[in-house]
Amino acid sequence: xxxxxxxxxxxxxxxxxxxxxxxxxxxxxxxxxxxxxxxxxxxxxxxxxxxxxxxxxxxxxxxxxxxxxxxxxxxxxxxxxxxxxxxxxxxxxxxxxxxxxxxxxxxxxxxxxxxxxxxxxxxxxxxxxxxxxxxxxxxxxxxxxxxxxxxxxxxxxxxxxxxxxxxxxxxxxxxxxxxxxxxxxxxxxxxxxxxxxxxxxx
Amino acid sequence: xxxxxxxxxxxxxxxxxxxxxxxxxxxxxxxxxxxxxxxxxxxxxxxxxxxxxxxxxxxxxxxxxxxxxxxxxxxxxxxxxxxxxxxxxxxxxxxxxxxxxxxxxxxxxxxxxxxxxxx
Numbered sequence: 001x002x003x004x005x006x007x008x009x010x011x012x013x014x015x016x017x018x019x020x021x022x023x024x025x026x027x028x029x030x031x032x033x034x035x036x037x038x039x040x041x042x043x044x045x046x047x048x049x050x051x052x053x054x055x056x057x058x059x060x061x062x063x064x065x066x067x068x069x070x071x072x073x074x075x076x077x078x079x080x081x082x083x084x085x086x087x088x089x090x091x092x093x094x095x096x097x098x099x100x101x102x103x104x105x106x107x108x109x110x111x112x113x114x115x116x117x118x119x120x121x122x123x124x125x126x127x128x129x130x131x132x133x134x135x136x137x138x139x140x141x142x143x144x145x146x147x148x149x150x151x152x153x154x155x156x157x158x159x160x161x162x163x164x165x166x167x168x169x170x171x172x173x174x175x176x177x178x179x180x181x182x183x184x185x186x187x188x189x190x191x192x193x194x195x196x197x198x199x200x201x202x
Numbered sequence: 203x204x205x206x207x208x209x210x211x212x213x214x215x216x217x218x219x220x221x222x223x224x225x226x227x228x229x230x231x232x233x234x235x236x237x238x239x240x241x242x243x244x245x246x247x248x249x250x251x252x253x254x255x256x257x258x259x260x261x262x263x264x265x266x267x268x269x270x271x272x273x274x275x276x277x278x279x280x281x282x283x284x285x286x287x288x289x290x291x292x293x294x295x296x297x298x299x300x301x302x303x304x305x306x307x308x309x310x311x312x313x314x315x316x317x318x319x320x321x
Contacts (some may be wrong), residue, residue, distance in 0.1 A: 001271070004269075004271060007268075011277070021279065028229065028231070031276060032231040033231065035274070061249070068257040069257065075261070166243045
């Protein structure tokens with residue numbers, strides 16, 4: 001086999017073309033056969049016909065060839081991607097091993113970044129993304145006074161204001177309160193009625 | 203015996219193709235010529251089976267193909283054995299020898315039972 005001269009290698013400049021490969025290959029076969037038959041004394045016209053006759057159903061063979069060729073081209077492309085990927089990985093590891101200081105720093109930075117990401121995301125996820133664990137959680141609202149300089153510590157209502165909300169509000173199905181600063185069994189005595197039971201603030 | 207009508211046993215063509223390529227790359231037409239000449243014209247490979255077989259072997263990466271120039275300066279597709287193809291050829295030749303020897307022994311039998319052996 002003689003390798004193709006350089007200028008004839010651009011037949012597939014725009015990527016592989018299995019269909020053209022198949023017809024080129026079969027055309028070559030027919031030509032070679034024709035030339036052989038002419039060598040045996042056939043006249044060119046008859047030789048050409050005889051070659052085609054011996055070949056049989058050219059079109060169906062071409063169809064098979066196209067199908068297999070496309071499959072082969074696809075496999076080759078996949079294999080190329082895969083070896084490229086492996087080469088990249090190997091190259092990466094070689095580079096990192098050549099400069100361990102750089103490797104350590106970049107791994108630390110990556111670890112920090114991933115850790116920070118996880119931390120922030122888990123907060124955002126529980127506070128903002130995941131619905132609250134109650135039925136109809138999207139109808140739940142938090143009644144808060146306008147923001148003030150002391151932040152959430154001042155965002156409170158007195159127990160009286162809470163009872164007022166509870167009694168007067170018609171916009172909500174129900175109003176409930178909670179004590180943000182101490183344990184759940186914190187008690188409040190209602191004024192005046194010394195014999196009434198202390199009521200727990202929810 | 204009508205030698206021109208020897209049918210290929212399934213899988214035989216693949217071995218013959220691999221064998222034809224064991225000296226170096228060839229194009230499809232040269233492979234048919236090799237098989238025809240080496241079998242003294244007893245085995246005629248049909249193009250309609252040869253090329254699909256070649257493409258399948260290429261697809262299984264037992265062969266790899268490359269475009270080159272033929273003896274008369276035409277662009278032709280040359281096939282060569284891959285290392286895996288060479289391994290397969292050795293394996294198949296061994297299998298084929300064992301098979302042929304076994305069939306040969308059975309066909310050469312001259313009597314029903316080997317003396318001294320209980321059927």
